[in-house]
Amino acid sequence: TALAGFFALVYAARSYWLKSGLDLRGTFSISSSIDCDDAYVCSITIENLKDRATVVLQILLEVNHGYFIELEDHTRAPLVIRPFEAYTKSFDPIQFYGVNLRRISLNKLLNDQSVRKRLVLSTSEGRYNVKPNKKQWNPAFDFFDNYSTALIRPVRKTFKNVGYGSNIRYLVEFRSAKGKEEVVALRQGDHHIRVFRRFSLTLESLESKSNLESFLIQQMVNGNLACDDFTIYDLHDPQNQSDGPEFKETVDAEVRSYLLYAVGGRLRTFIDNFNMRRENKRRAKTKSV
Numbered sequence: 001t002a003l004a005g006f007f008a009l010v011y012a013a014r015s016y017w018l019k020s021g022l023d024l025r026g027t028f029s030i031s032s033s034i035d036c037d038d039a040y041v042c043s044i045t046i047e048n049l050k051d052r053a054t055v056v057l058q059i060l061l062e063v064n065h066g067y068f069i070e071l072e073d074h075t076r077a078p079l080v081i082r083p084f085e086a087y088t089k090s091f092d093p094i095q096f097y098g099v100n101l102r103r104i105s106l107n108k109l110l111n112d113q114s115v116r117k118r119l120v121l122s123t124s125e126g127r128y129n130v131k132p133n134k135k136q137w138n139p140a141f142d143f144f145d146n147y148s149t150a151l152i153r154p155v156r157k158t159f160k161n162v163g164y165g166s167n168i169r170y171l172v173e174f175r176s177a178k179g180k181e182e183v184v185a186l187r188q189g190d191h192h193i194r195v196f197r198r199f200s201l202t203l204e205s206l207e208s209k210s211n212l213e214s215f216l217i218q219q220m221v222n223g224n225l226a227c228d229d230f231t232i233y234d235l236h237d238p239q240n241q242s243d244g245p246e247f248k249e250t251v252d253a254e255v256r257s258y259l260l261y262a263v264g265g266r267l268r269t270f271i272d273n274f275n276m277r278r279e280n281k282r283r284a285k286t287k288s289v
Helices: 002-019 139-143 209-221 258-288
Strands: 024-031 040-048 054-063 067-073 079-081 086-090 097-099 102-104 117-123 126-129 157-159 162-164 168-175 181-187 229-234
Touching: 024 117, 040 054, 040 067, 040 117, 168 209, 209 229
Parallel strands: none
Antiparallel strands: 024 040, 040 086, 054 067, 054 079, 054 117, 097 102, 117 126, 157 162, 168 181, 168 229
16 A cells, blocks of 8 residues: 555655746757858757646746857747657758847857757746757767767658659659549569550560660550650669769678677777878878978
8 A cells, every 4th residue: 555655645746847847948050151251040959858848938048147149939820839749840051140230250269169059948837948969969979989889870762752662663654634644663574464554564664764765655655645745864874873972882781799889899990090190190200301
């Protein structure tokens, strides 16, 4: 009975804590761009850790003491952050900072890591200093301590906000006179299956873009393909490759032990950093001479 009463008391206290007061944490990012001369806040994220909504009137960034950068003004239409909800916003480059009809430069303060910066909210309950999210983590941070850390990103090829896998050879965009559009993805081996309702593809039609174009035009003439126009995109054509980096080499991920990663990786990092510092000193000495 005493144990049940203790847990009931803890549950009641926990429920009361979730329903009372404010508890928000957030992060922000400061960036610079070739489009402007000033550093600026490029993104913010605010999390509501309470089981009650929070009404936000203004979002500001306090820099040092008494400098407040207004990021968003919700005075006319208050922002409501619902229970356990996260609010995220991105910002574009700015023209300049202004105060009392004068320009003000904040680059010195924003770029100085030792200067305190924190998100401040004007809420329906008054001022609230947003707690920093100290638990935020990114594997890129681990890479600088251990060069054996690999941050792997999937590379996708998209067309009209739809991603297509590496086995897709052609994308055919059909258009009708009524403005209707439809995209059909074709693989190299789709002559074995029924992709279109009134006809089947042939092995020769999928050998090249020109063969496929001639084949579909013939089907339009025969009345088997109901469309007014179409465009074919060969995803294996180098001209249709993305503008991103070119991946020429393929490596296989090998199973490795924690000891090899934690100890061997850090040892390799230490050696690489040591060699890099020694090389930098040599270059600096050669340059001075």
